[in-house]
Amino acid sequence: MTFSQIAIIGLGLQGGSIGLAIQEYLPEARVTGYDLDPATRARAAERSLCHTVCATAEEAVAEAELVIFCVPPGAIGKAARPLREAIPPECLVSDVGSSKKRIAADLAQALPDHIVIPAHPVAGTENSGPDAGFASLFQGRWCIVTPPEHTDLLKLTTLVEFWETLGANVELMSPEHHDLVLAVTSHLPHLIAYTIVGTASDLEDVTQSEVIKYSAGGFRDFTRIAASDPTMWRDVFLSNKEAVLTMLQRFTEDLTALQRAIRVGDGEALFDQFTRTRAIRRSIIEEGQDDSRPDFGRSDHVKKTKKS
Numbered sequence: 001m002t003f004s005q006i007a008i009i010g011l012g013l014q015g016g017s018i019g020l021a022i023q024e025y026l027p028e029a030r031v032t033g034y035d036l037d038p039a040t041r042a043r044a045a046e047r048s049l050c051h052t053v054c055a056t057a058e059e060a061v062a063e064a065e066l067v068i069f070c071v072p073p074g075a076i077g078k079a080a081r082p083l084r085e086a087i088p089p090e091c092l093v094s095d096v097g098s099s100k101k102r103i104a105a106d107l108a109q110a111l112p113d114h115i116v117i118p119a120h121p122v123a124g125t126e127n128s129g130p131d132a133g134f135a136s137l138f139q140g141r142w143c144i145v146t147p148p149e150h151t152d153l154l155k156l157t158t159l160v161e162f163w164e165t166l167g168a169n170v171e172l173m174s175p176e177h178h179d180l181v182l183a184v185t186s187h188l189p190h191l192i193a194y195t196i197v198g199t200a201s202d203l204e205d206v207t208q209s210e211v212i213k214y215s216a217g218g219f220r221d222f223t224r225i226a227a228s229d230p231t232m233w234r235d236v237f238l239s240n241k242e243a244v245l246t247m248l249q250r251f252t253e254d255l256t257a258l259q260r261a262i263r264v265g266d267g268e269a270l271f272d273q274f275t276r277t278r279a280i281r282r283s284i285i286e287e288g289q290d291d292s293r294p295d296f297g298r299s300d301h302v303k304k305t306k307k308s
C-alpha cells in the first residue's frame, strides 16, 4: 500500500524537498502543492518541486490521499482550518513540524473529522524557501512519527513506508517524549547559537570585521546554525516552551558548574567533562553519524558502518 496522490502545503525547504524526493523515489505518485506566498508558488513551479503548483490550497488537496503541512509551527492552525471541507474524508493528514505536542493539538482541533498522524523528519539545513529543497535531504536521516493512541494502523504503516521510501529511518515516539528529546538535541543548541553569535557581535571592543575574520573555529559552526529561519525558530521555541525551559534550566546548572570550575581553578573537573563529551562525539561517529564525511546522509553508508 502506498499513497498515489500527495498534497504539500508550504513549499519551502521541507515541502520542496518532499516534493522532489517523491518525484525521485516514488515516481508513480502524483504530487500537488500550494504556498501562501505567490512568489514562492512561482519559484516552486519553475523548479518543478511538485507536478502541479496550485493557485489555492483547496485545489491542491482536492484529490489527496496524504496531505503534509510543511509550514512554520505557528502557522499550522491557520493553514489547516480552512481545509476541513476540502480535504477528502479518507485522506491522511500529517506534518513535518519541529515540535510535536502543540502542533498535534492544533492539527487535531483544526481538522476534527480527519485522521492526523504527525511526523518530524530530523533533517534540515539553515536555509529556507523554495530554492533550499533537495531530493536527498531525508536519506539516512531519522523521521520521528508520533501517532495518537488507537490510530488507524493501516494509515500509520503506509506513512512509515512513505518516509522509508524517501530514504528515512523511522522511529515511533509519543509527542511528549519527542519534545523533550528534541529540546536538548536541537532546540537548545539553536538557542545557544543565536545567543553566542549575538553576544559576540554586541561586544563593544570587538569589531564586526574581527568577528568575521576570526570566525574560522567553533564560532563559524555557530554562525551557520544562527542563520536559521527566524519565523520558524520563533515558533519552535513558543510551541515547545515547557520542554525547552526544562532543558535550559538543566543546561544553566551545568554551565554554572563549569563556570565555578574555571573560577576556582579546578582543572580536573574541566578535564573530566571534556573527556566525557569527546567520548560522546566519538561514539556518534562510530554509529555512522559522522557529519564531517562527504557521504554523510547516505543510508547505505550508515548501515555499512553501524556496529552490530
Ligand SMILES: NC(=O)C1=CN([C@@H]2O[C@H](COP(=O)(O)OP(=O)(O)OC[C@H]3O[C@@H](n4cnc5c(N)ncnc54)[C@H](O)[C@@H]3O)[C@@H](O)[C@H]2O)C=CC1
Residues within 6 Å of the ligand: 009, 010, 011, 012, 013, 014, 015, 034, 035, 036, 037, 040, 070, 071, 072, 073, 075, 078, 079, 096, 097, 098, 099, 120, 121, 122, 123, 124, 125, 126, 127, 128, 129, 130, 132, 229, 232, 236
Ligand atoms: N528548516 C529545517 O531544517 C527543518 C524544518 N522543519 C519544520 O518544517 C516546517 C517548515 O519549515 P521549512 O520548510 O524549513 O520552512 P520554509 O520557511 O522554508 O517554508 C515554509 C513555507 O510555508 C509557507 N507558509 C506559511 N504559512 C502558510 C500557510 N498558511 N499556507 C501555506 N503556506 C504557508 C511559507 O510561505 C514558506 O514558503 C516547520 O514546521 C519546521 O519546524 C522540520 C525539520 C527541519
Ligand SMILES: O=C(O)C(=O)Cc1ccc(O)cc1
Residues within 6 Å of the ligand: 097, 098, 121, 122, 123, 124, 125, 126, 186, 225
Ligand atoms: O541545520 C541543522 O543543523 C539542523 O539542525 C536542521 C534542523 C532544524 C530543525 C529540525 O527540526 C531538524 C533539523
